[in-house]
Amino acid sequence: MNPLLTAAAAVVLCFLLHGAAASGDRPFPPRFTSIFSFGSSYSDTGNFVLQSAGLPSIPFNHSPYGDTFFRRPTGRPSDGRLPIDFIAEALGLPLVPPFLAKEANDFGGGGGANFAIVGGTALDVGDYRYLLSGGKSLEQAKSFVPEVVRAICRGVERLVEEGARYVVVTGTLPAGCMPMELTKYAAYDRRTGCLRRLNGLAQYHNWVLREAVERMRGKYPTTKLVYADFYKPVASLVRRPAKFGFTQQPLKACCGGGGPYNYNPGAACGSPGASTCGDPSAYVNWDGIHLTEAAYKYVAGGWLNGVYAYPSEDHGQILHSRALLRSCNKAL
Numbered sequence: 594m595n596p597l598l599t600a601a602a603a604v605v606l607c608f609l610l611h612g613a614a615a616s617g618d619r620p621f622p623p624r625f626t627s628i629f630s631f632g633s634s635y636s637d638t639g640n641f642v643l644q645s646a647g648l649p650s651i652p653f654n655h656s657p658y659g660d661t662f663f664r665r666p667t668g669r670p671s672d673g674r675l676p677i678d679f680i681a682e683a684l685g686l687p688l689v690p691p692f693l694a695k696e697a698n699d700f701g702g703g704g705g706a707n708f709a710i711v712g713g714t715a716l717d718v719g720d721y722r723y724l725l726s727g728g729k730s731l732e733q734a735k736s737f738v739p740e741v742v743r744a745i746c747r748g749v750e751r752l753v754e755e756g757a758r759y760v761v762v763t764g765t766l767p768a769g770c771m772p773m774e775l776t777k778y779a780a781y782d783r784r785t786g787c788l789r790r791l792n793g794l795a796q797y798h799n800w801v802l803r804e805a806v807e808r809m810r811g812k813y814p815t816t817k818l819v820y821a822d823f824y825k826p827v828a829s830l831v832r833r834p835a836k837f838g839f840t841q842q843p844l845k846a847c848c849g850g851g852g853p854y855n856y857n858p859g860a861a862c863g864s865p866g867a868s869t870c871g872d873p874s875a876y877v878n879w880d881g882i883h884l885t886e887a888a889y890k891y892v893a894g895g896w897l898n899g900v901y902a903y904p905s906e907d908h909g910q911i912l913h914s915r916a917l918l919r920s921c922n923k924a925l
Contacts (some may be wrong), residue, residue, distance in 0.1 A: 598819065605791050606651065611842055619831050625684050625685075625686060625759075626686075627686070627705035627728070628677070628680070628681055628684075628686060628689050628705040629689075629705045629706055629707075629708070629752075629757075630677050630689055630705070630706075630707040630708060630709050631665040631708045631709060631711035631713075631748065632713060632763075632884070633709060633710065633711060633712060633713040633714070634670045634709075634710075634711040634712065634713075634883060634901035635670075635675065635676070635709075635766075635823075635883065635884075636675055636676065636677045636709040637668065637669065637670065637675075637691070637707070637709045637710050637711050637713075638667065638668065638669055638677065638678070638688070638689060638690065638691045638707045638709070639667055639668030639669065639690075639691035639693070639694065639707075639709040640668070640674065640691040640692055640707065640709065640711075640919055641653065641668065641670075641710050641712070642654045642666075642668035643668065643691055643693035643694060644693060644710065651863075652861050652862055652863025652864055652880075653666065653668055653670050653711070653863065654666050654668060654863075655863040655864075656863070657672060657848055657862070657863070657869045658670065658671070658672065658862070658863055659671075659672065659673065660672055660673075661673035661873055661874070661885075661886050662674050662886055664903065667683065668691065670711060670879075670880070670882070670883045671879050671883050671884065671885060671886055672847070672848070672873045672879055672885055672886050673873075673882075673885075673886030673889075674886050674889060675886075675889055676787075676828070676889050676891070676892050676893040676896070677689055677707065677709075677895035679778075679813070679889065679894070679897075680893055680896070680897065681866075683893075686705075688802065689705050689706065689707040690706060690707060691706075691707050692706045692707060692708045694884065700874050712883060715741050715744035715745050715748070716737075716740065716741060717742055720727050720733045720737065720741055721737065721741075721794065724737065729792070731793075731794055733796055734794060735794055738794075738797055738798050738801050739801060741798065742798070742801045742802050744807050745762065745802065745805075746806075746809060749762060749806075749809060750809070750813075750816070753809075753813050753816050757816065758815070758816050758817065759817045759897070760817070760818050760819070761818075761819045761820075761821050761824075761902075762802065762806050762818070762819070762820055762821065763821040763823045763896075764795075764798070764799035764802055764803065764820065764821070764822055764823045764824055765795050765798055765799060765823055765824065766795065766823050766827045766884075767787060767791075767792045767795055767796075767824055767827055767828050767831065768788075768791045768792065768794070768795050768826060769782075769787040769788030769789065769790070769791035769792035769793075769795070770786075770787040770788075770792065770827065770828070770831045770843075770844060771783065771878065771881065771882060772844060772845065772846045772849070772854035772855065772856035772878055772881040772882075773858075773881040773882050774788055775787070775788065775789055775844060775853075775854050775856075775880070776852060776853075776854055776856050776857075777799050778791070784832075785828075785831055785832060786831075787844070789832065795824060799822070799823075800822070803820045803822075803903065806818055806819075806820040807820070819902050819904070820902070820903045821896045821901060821902050821903075822895075822902070822903070823892065823897075823901075823902055826891060826892045826895045826900075826901050827877070827884070828890070830843055830877045830888055830891065831843045831844065831877065834877060835895050837876055837891060838874075838875075838887075839874075839876065839877050839887070839888075840875045841870070841875045841876045841877075843876075843877040843878065844877075844878070845876070845878065846862070846876070846878045846879060846880055846881040847869060847870040847873045847875075847876035847878065847879050847880070847885060848862035848863070848867060848868070848869040848873075848879060848880045849861070849862055849867055849868075849880060849881055850862075850864070850866050850867045850868075854881065855881070856880075856881030861880070861881075862879070862880035862881070863880075873885045873886065873887065874886070874887040875887075876888075
């Protein structure tokens with residue numbers, strides 16, 4: 594799984610809600626009842642592990658994955674919770690179960706379901722990572738951005754047509770700041786240490802996607818469509834980690850098999866050849882590809898309070914009252 598794949602399978606969150614109840618002339622804010630999630634490893638709460646049952650063991654189902662919060666592996670590709678978990682907690686909903694789990698098959702029970710899976714993409718050709726691995730140049734990969742965004746938009750429109758009235762579409766992370774990519778390529782940005790051209794591809798994708806979401810807002814005026822920025826919060830952590838409480842090198846993975854970025858594909862996190870840092874909360878990156886729970890907490894907080902959600906009015910369109918904002922802050 595590669596960070597660029599998230600650009601191809603944007604995390605899409607659909608919220609189902611009850612109608613607002615009236616009290617005099619002041620309606621109560623809508624209450625969300627369910628979350629349905631679609632995406633890749635940045636929101637997979639266990640589908641990949643469940644799908645791979647019976648196959649040779651995979652790292653996501655081994656300690657230290659999940660150790661920080663759950664105290665056991667849950668199939669999440671991190672040391673703890675993902676952004677979708679923080680959002681569910683903040684909205685007073687149960688953590689969204691993976692679709693392949695038995696308890697997720699009854700949608701009537703509320704809570705929703707998570708269809709995200711490690712390696713999920715928008716196009717059958719595997720999108721940007723497949724193209725780059727196949728020898729295509731970054732410019733050639735860039736030419737696929739409109740097609741990838743159209744595929745994401747088709748998915749969003751299908752959800753809206755099926756009745757979704759509140760949809761959050763995320764962009765992708767700065768792939769050029771991920772240890773896995775830094776281990777393979779050169780041409781670093783002297784200021785950040787990241788890979789400029791890979792980040793340029795991610796930024797272009799995000800720009801096209803955000804513009805497309807804005808156009809869909811005009812097409813579906815009765816649906817709340819929000820673009821959640823995944824790039825800016827992670828870039829902020831990379832540029833000024835100490836400001837946000839991250840004391841370790843932000844481009845180095847907490848769990849890995851050595852090397853300058855602690856990433857070694859031959860000794861991946863969770864395998865016998867890897868080791869884990871003593872304090873994951875001091876790190877931005879978890880395993881060379883995915884972020885730590887602490888970093889995801891910062892990202893989710895920025896989406897919930899509107900700093901990294903667009904349009905930003907009403908606290909990023911996710912929050913509807915000061916009471917809910919306080920509950921979000923408490924949960925985060």
